[in-house]
Amino acid sequence: MLSTDHLLEAYLANRPRFVSLATSMVGCTAYAEDIVQDAFIQVATAKKQGVVVFNPLAYLTTIIRRLAFDHMRAARRLVPTQIDHALLADTGACSFCPETQAGHRQELASIARALAALPPRTRRAFEMYRIGGYTLHEIASVLDVSAPRVHKLIQIALVACATALPDAEP
CATH class of the missing domain: 1.10.10.10 (Winged helix-like DNA-binding domain superfamily/Winged helix DNA-binding domain)
Structure with missing residues (x-):
């Protein structure tokens, strides 16, 4: 069992990897940065709630993947208008x-x-x-x-x- 401080340490140590993962999913580094920052907010929230995490890398990777999927779903709803x-x-x-x-x-x-x-x-x-x-x-x-x-x-x-x-x- 790891403390939530280990979550924060895992996040900071692997941030470039997380940005790379999110970029590969959404195709845009700027959006990937936003997704990784949103994941940090979720980690901070989990820390306040006293969540117990056994594998911080898997936990953070799951959060980032879910946020990236949410972003892709939202992007599909935006139908571009065909204007010259x-x-x-x-x-x-x-x-x-x-x-x-x-x-x-x-x-x-x-x-x-x-x-x-x-x-x-x-x-x-x-x-x-x-x-x-x-x-x-x-x-x-x-x-x-x-x-x-x-x-x-x-x-x-x-x-x-x-x-x-x-x-x-x-």
Whole structure:
């Protein structure tokens, strides 16, 4: 029987191995780091509750695998919206033809109206992501929502922008 201090020692000694395991499962080091940190929180909770663990490596590996599976399940629920991002990026591109410039101005005005019609939090998430270059996690922290919710808000805004363009399909 091991004390919970041994859990913490096993976690710290094997952290790179755990990150590698989680990365191999979820395919992203940043998400893997989050998963390993969540595992640490569970270890700290177990320590407070006086959990008795005989094999700390197996215990921690199981926690990390379960968290990685949960992450993959959640990622499958996020259905990506099929929008041509190049179409939105090209809007307003510089050209020498006055007719093309007028067309671009009309497209930008349509997108501006579509964005103005969105709820403030949705518009802000979209602007922070597309214009400000913030990550989903940074936006989630600012808006005090989850990263999947930020993803959904950005999808809603992208659909609104694409629908506002005459030749685009959402």
